[in-house]
Amino acid sequence: MGTCDIALERVHALLRVDAGNGSLYNHLVQLARTLAEEKPKDALEQVEALSRRLKESAFRGAPAPEEPELSVAEKAAEDESKKCAQSFMQLLRPPSDPTAAPKVLGVVQNYLEDAAIFEWAGVGFGKQESYHLSMSLRKLAADSGLESLRLWGKVLGTGGDYYVAEGTLNAAEQAVALPGSPDDDVEPRGQGANRCIYWVTKGGFDPWVRLPHARASHVRAARNIKHMMSGNLSSEVISTPWFPGGEEQLLRAQIARITSTCTLAPKGWFEVDEEAPVKNTLRMVEGAAEAFPSPEELATQGGWVHAAPFLLSTGKSSWPDVDALEGKITEEQAEEIKALAENEPEKAMLEGIEADLEELKPEEAETGPAWSIKNYGDEGVYSSGDGTATLRVTALRSMIWPGAVTAVKGTRFANLYVGYGMKCGSLVGPEKESGLPLRGTMPLMPLAPEDIMDEPVDLEEHEEPNPIQDEAESDKGELEEDPDQ
Template structure:
């Protein structure tokens, strides 16, 4: 049975009214506009000008590509990071070859290769980007040396850390610790006397010495701007030893912990870097030696410190890699130990600066002299490091026991997981890749302090007990009798 004519016409009209793939206008709408124009203009040769009129209608509709009218897609984080990293792969074409040779940077490709033999590293692509980022940092700042310290992992982002020695480190103390200075307005307020005596503030070490001997720069990804971490102060180191906190990847993030940490994540990161460097920066025995300074040698001996610079020993004779992999005595610490007070060089916190004596001021009793603290000597072998909960502090290995001739000796720290060092001949290097948390099975959060003593009792603060109804009646009766007696006495005096 054939389909009715009306249904076929309706189906054909519906097909004409479908929009095209490149335009929103359907063939039906285009034909209606074309025939309407022919009717209005009534050309002499409509067959000849029909195609030209159709093209003019299409151009007049201004129908562009549908994709051009859509919103521009947002840039993805990967695309944005790629744009930031484009500057790493660009260099000036007129650079002198001598400038390319004289650089404070180590051969990071060689360092990555040796660490790869020990099973440590970030991968070839990331290490290449890190090398270019370090070059960018050294070009922007006057540095005597610059090396890749490591990578600190975080919950939101990671930190790439560069350890640098500035060409001209600014003088002055490393920073002002919490409690230094003070508000003059708060000191003038009238407050009740307090028996609490704040502990003396331990001063920070100057830049270029002790815990502030190096400057540290961090960035999230290669190609992003480098940020210089603040100098570390003893209060930050002592507070970091009492907490365990993962990093977020934001330098301005608050450190929520107990006991409270006196600073943001930037200060906490700098304190952890100082602790890790002091405990895990190692080198082959005899590679460095101490170049003492003769001018202040006598003064330093009286203070119990050793002043000088750690320099490379030109007469160093490397040990075989097999001997270094079997004995921890072949490795030594070349970074000073951090004392309990948060410094590498001990200072007397009770010592006051010299000042003119005041006659009106009463003489105060001087506190007992604290006992001087002395840490392990410089270049102490790793074999003398103390164990913690029966955990050996170090593990030494050989990268390949099958081909020891081309292998490298390496050690890894068990107290700071992620700290590694390798050595082969006169070449060695240290790196840290971890969460920045010390491995301590016996760690437990600090307990809250003991509650303060209550105010001592006495008659001036003791409340009297309320009288009973019987006592009130007795007092009232005694008062009435006394009044009556006084009235009778006055009447007798008037009668006389």
């Protein structure tokens, strides 16, 4: 027998060794037989997978240990993760069914673009949360049938926060209400404090909850109290003076006050639509983008105007129409309404912000104390095909309502509020006559430090008194001699 035959027999012996799960020889025979029977086109590519399958079918070892059971906390976390993923997929799903007719949506704010502008001003919620809010707004618009929708802002609370969305619907026709009646306490939809409707959510995947209409009595009462939100719409408002409602009504009243004061627009962007059936309706000026104010003008208070109705001391934006109420009210009531209107006239729409707190403006100051303006980013001006362009971001911050910001970049601008829903008087000077803080402000959380007091005058140093020495000195005095001695 030659050397080659001996080596071949050794190879055959090694191939036939059975370690408990079959021999390599039998495995190769089964592999060749299976390939011959199935005759796959890509046999070379399937050799590894087929070999593994044959090994698993012939395995006679001990079974693998059972998988460990998850704890209660782990199961809850896994279920919550699956629920979160399903909710997020619903947000990403297109609002229209591809097999049905396309759904017509109103004008929905592209918050991702506005968030990039606010980020330059140091305001925002992060990219992930901003994308989540943008998708959530799109779903809300699809479910509600709104004309327009935007993110109004975020109201912070002690136990939770409120994301607030602002939308518009067709104005509702409503009969003229008698002064003092319950209907007169609520302005019709599309007018004054109820020019827009609002929804709130706690964030995450919680549903949007529509807030009620603002009432004039709630707005008046909110001006006299200082209360932080708790994050629960059904919670009570414990305050002095008493507030006639819960946190849901207080939140709606504060939104109306902030909107009236802090909703801005560049000068020349809007105009009052005199033909609209609803009073104080704004419309975009034709060619407003081409006539947009320059960056230099936007960096001053003169380039901005208020784009929301002003609220009077009554909590509403206008006085009752005496002519429309003719025959329904007495002459004395009509004269009283006219007298009140003369003492506190209605403010026109699109009034410039340079008139805000003008009576408190110091004599040496050029601008009013109600707004702070700052530029961010590249302030260079570059030539373009249509003229000049700039990447500058200009942000206006309210000194009366901390957290209200208006930002503009190019011809795109947006308003946002992120705060506690309270005024702050520490950044606005006191009243000139009384020296007291501005009425209705909230110095509980000041945004500016108080003035540093002067150093006290050092006291004059004296030697420490010694009673023993003082008595010895007093005993040395001269005594008067008695003349009889």
